Amino acid sequence: MSKRKLKEGSFLSRFDSLSGMKWLVIVFFFLFLILPLFSVFLVSFTGQPVNILGSLVNPDILKTNIERLSNASFEHYEKLLAGGTYYNALINSLMLSLGVSTLVILLCLPIAYGFARTTMPLKKFYAALCTLPIIVPTFISAAGFIIMFGRTGWVTTLYQSLGGDGTVFNVYSMTGIVLVQIFFFFPFALWPMVAAFKLSDVSLEEASQNLGAKNWITMAFITFPLAIPGIISSALLIFTVSFSDFGTPIILAPDGLNLIVVEAYREISGFFNWAGASILTVVMVIVAAFFFWLQRLVTKGKNYGTLSGKPKQLKLNDNKWVTTGLAIYTGIIVLIPLLAVLSVGLQSFATTWGADLLPRGFTLDHYKTIFNRSTSNIMNSIILAIGALLLSVIVSTLVSYFVVRQNAVKLDFVSSIPLIVPGIALGIAYIQTFNTAPLQLTGTATLLIIAYAIRRMPYMIRSTMGTMMSIKPDIEEASVNLGASKLMAILTVVGPLMLPGIAAGSILVFVTVIKETSVTILMAPSDWAPMSLVVFQNLLRGEVYTASAMAILIIVIVLLLQYIASKMTKNSLY
Template identity: 65%
Template sequence: MSRFRFWRRWGGLDLLRWSIVLFFLVFLIVPLLSIFLVSLTGEPVNLFGSLVNPAIFQSTVEKLSGASLEGYRDLWEESRYFHALVNSLKLSTGVACWVTLMCIPMAYAFARTDMPGKKWFAALSTVPLVMPTFIAAYAFTLMFGQTGWVNHIWRALGGDGVLFEIKSMLGIILVQVFFFFPYALWPMVAAFKAADGALEEASRNLGAKSGLTFVMVTLSLAVPGILSAMLLVFTISFSDFGTPIIMAPKELNLIVVEAYREIAGFFNWSGSAILTVVMVAVAALFFWLQRWVIKGREYGTISGKPVVTRPVRHKGALAGLMIYTSVVLAVPLLAVGSIFLSSVATTWGHHALPNGYTLRHYATIFHSSTSNIVNSLVLASGALVLSVIIATFISYFVIRRGSAKLDFLSSMPLVVPGIALGIALIQTFNTAPLHLTGTALLLIIAYTIRRMPYMIRSTMGTMMAIRKEMEEASVNLGASPLLAVVTVVGPLLLPGISAGAILVFVTVIKETSITILMAPTSWAPMSLAVFQNLLRGEFYTASAMSILIIAIVVVLQLVARRLTKEQLY
């Protein structure tokens, strides 16, 4: 009887907690460990098979006995790999610096001024987030390619050739700058808002001019937030797969593209494993630096009076900031417009505008690509259900039980680039006893692992606001802890779950790297269909499918904003 009471009181939740730990162990820790071992041995390693098959175990032991760091030494000697790493670091550094410099005036305008139209500018600043990066890259080719409409205008004005070669390092940087800047903009807005306005007032009272006050005081107070945003953009740029796969020329080696080619084109396990480990290490380093910069670094003054910062109302400054913000936002908006024009064009390329307009491309995708649309919705729904279940209980265990282990495990996917996670999962589950590579199940699990942190952060915030007494009252009335979590805590978590669920659904619909690498032909989602259409030269149907993806994402984000009552300005 005592055993029954113990199980009723603790067994259900404890079993669930260890089941979640097992999930991360099987589908995250073991794949990353496997890919690391492959980088040392140069051959595929079947860790799961080694547990059930003596012959596989013996083979694994023999492979591990020959493990060495020779592959990593070859990384420095193999010019192609080394140049890919160096080029990726250069790209990410350039993007991070450009984005930071570009966002400083905009962030200041949103945080410290009464700039006209600030509400609309804030809403338009989310536009880059709704486009998958490979679609954004294609949009830029429509604008700045050899037959792009921008270059048609350029030549009509007397220019020669093209403004710049779009398929180049500069082209990749421009796409990432204009589509990654929101990741830096809003943290920088928060940094400027948090800066103590009393110090600025003191500076001006002592005779400093506005420009000097901004540089020496305002900007200095926002430095921690600015550095954090810069490091975040560096990590995102380094991990981005969609832009380079579309725009990188053959002579420009980038580490994400090289890793993809090694596994998808050459089945070179050793090379792909080494590049994967390097990607994870670099991403983890800069993610840690970003967290380190944030932690405990706030500049301000301590006083007993609340400080009210007066917004800037200088007409010249406001006009300049408004024009500058409009120019920056015009680029992604024109990119979306270019995709739309391509989706309704009969033909386009001989002139700045299409030769004619039609809706037949939309009819084509709804007729021949219905399965891709259904696949996207089914796969995203599967990842959503799995994410909701796991994230809800992780939030409970972390907040209520202080489970540092689960908190660490659930944060690990943030430092693993999508292409790296895909390669690790393919290698680990490519053979028996868990032969899941090429199945929809493994794709759903990959989506879940990659996007679950968004759900967890959303539910954790709501979990903190739920009083523990309500759960305890349910237990005191005879409910088991598991039943109390499901019937009492669960319904109270619905606002956080709803917002996080939509965010997971949206990001899965847009997911590029894992989809292109892992999606089986029979389960090809919309993003893979767009990518394949671009490779086949079916640009107009690719554009129509892209607009459909953008429309779905926009609608879902509007729903999420209504649920969470977000204020972006």
């Protein structure tokens, strides 16, 4: 009897408030990440919705689900592999991503070398401009290219005035999508490549030159091979980003061009074709997961290390021809996205603008319109972002604690899954999973906030986990020894010490939620429409001037928050 009481007592002592919080975190990820993805996986075999949660409370739904699961087959996968629209969409998306990742690497190589290994002038200025493409939502960058290269774009007008015929290129084409993605995604590859060039051992290059090799031979056979891990990792990252991008193709893809993200959106929003949407969702997740795994394999599976002992002082290339040439090349590359954003800004003040180099007049009416007509949308964006931020902070702080202090490896893995799930895929999974009782959340702001939080939580977790590792356990142990519970010790001692990491991650989450496109367009209810959805809808309706004004407002908010984040993190790669 005494042994039984002892066992019960030890169980109760282990199952304290902190254990309860851990189980809540596990249930949260199960309900809003694992279950939706598993549900969509089942639908890809049944071709009809399978609501697992509904089966728990409604016998009719349970009976229907059993019938649908009994008829499950590989029919829809066979149709995908047999050819047709879905197969073409997959091939087109793979070719697009492969082309974009290859071209981005080629474009970034000289710039990365200039930042890391030369005395290239205007480094700080160019570094600031290289952050601009990252903060601009992709459908806004697509709109900027339309203003520049469309049939009545100002670049087209300039081209025709110089004797050209037609347009420089058809912006509503695969070429247009590729160019937008190249010039607005290249910073994702640039900074990892800069780091790769900085980390290689310069003594190998010096040895090559001492043996009589010319500079270009040393660069080709020593410098660039040492940076190969960073280059390959960057290429795989760009592939994943391009494959998952929704904003660019939804604006620029013509009717005859099938891309997997656009097809998935059309199937669910236009036809409620669960079979097609689920198949495409599963394919998107598998492709994204595969290339994410490849990226991790490249960075962890090989050892390209060349540094040992105290690193030598890096001698920068100060050849005038090299540095000047790289500065001019970098200036041309960063000028294109800058002009696209400036074109959107100029159009936001234009009375009318078409077939002319400049608008025919300027006005503030478009900004007055959005503040009069869309104030609620601005507030919606802020409220939704704050909601997602609070949820991210709470869950991420707990996840970081459990991973660092309790070595919760499985929880760490599960919390990283959103990195490989495209926004459209997550949106389709949520709509299918939460459209009936007991969690009938489809079409509500609550589910949108949860989707935002899940999508961006890995950023917050990485930020808080780094801070958590720097906090010694004896600080909280002292609090516990003084009588505080473990949960109270986290809230009153560990939490305040984690504020720098939480603050840095919070701004990153807030920024990415404000400009979120795919989840917003698919899931946002009409009474909770945020700014990004208003811009998208205005672009589709042809209200380009008010769309541009709202787009500039988003960019200004994101720029301001990005500036605050840079001041807090004080992170610089140049």
